[in-house]
Amino acid sequence: MVYVTDNKDDSLREGAALAMSVHRVYQLLQTDSPEVAELRRRLDERDAGIIGEIKRVYDAWTPDQHERVDMPAGRLVSQRVNEFVNVVGTPDEICERLTELGGLGVTTIECALYSMADPIGMMKRISTQIMPRFSTN
Numbered sequence: 001m002v003y004v005t006d007n008k009d010d011s012l013r014e015g016a017a018l019a020m021s022v023h024r025v026y027q028l029l030q031t032d033s034p035e036v037a038e039l040r041r042r043l044d045e046r047d048a049g050i051i052g053e054i055k056r057v058y059d060a061w062t063p064d065q066h067e068r069v070d071m072p073a074g075r076l077v078s079q080r081v082n083e084f085v086n087v088v089g090t091p092d093e094i095c096e097r098l099t100e101l102g103g104l105g106v107t108t109i110e111c112a113l114y115s116m117a118d119p120i121g122m123m124k125r126i127s128t129q130i131m132p133r134f135s136t137n
Contacts, residue, residue, distance in 0.1 A: 001086040001112045002094060004125040009079060011088040016074035017067050017115030019057070019085040026051075026058035053081050067114045091129040098134070 001018045003011040029040055029051060043050055056076045065071035082088065087097050087109065098109060111126055113119035 001088075001115075002109065002122075002126055002130065003086055003088040003116075004091060004094060004122065004129060005088060006090055008083065008088050011086065012077070012079055012082050014069060014115045014117065015082040015086045015088060016077035017069045017071070018112055019077045019082045020061050020065060020067075020071065020073045022054050022077075022081055022085050023058040023061040023073075025085075026054045029054075047080065047084070050080060050084060053078050054084075057081060067112075069115050091125075091133075094130055095133050098130075 001015060003015055005011055029036060029043075040051065057073050060073040060076050062073070065073050068074070087094050087101075089097070101109070111123070113122055116122050
């Protein structure tokens with residue numbers, strides 16, 4: 001999810017509904033391979049404790065909570081987990097993060113708006129404040 005805001009904390013309630021999908025990340029992190037072990041090490045080095053926060057969401061998540069606001073697992077989503085899953089912030093912060101992700105090889109970003117109170121307003125902000133900065137014309 002891309003959430004344009006001047007205050008990142010404002011994104012938590014709506015963002016948590018999509019951030020609950022981090023349960024899939026936790027499942028992946030349980031894979032027994034050298035590559036995943038290295039990923040776990042790098043995640044812990046970059047963001048100490050994030051895997052434990054993701055596990056709390058994983059332990060509480062059930063399919064009936066998927067992409068729904070104010071669900072029990074969503075209440076366990078910390079702002080750190082929210083920002084791990086979603087791209088949130090001011091237009092400048094979002095563009096910086098998208099550029100960083102592009103440098104890592106990411107070529108597609110989903111602007112999922114299922115849980116937003118004002119999806120049309122957010123799409124307008126994304127289309128006027130974010131997308132023009134990445135124009136290929």
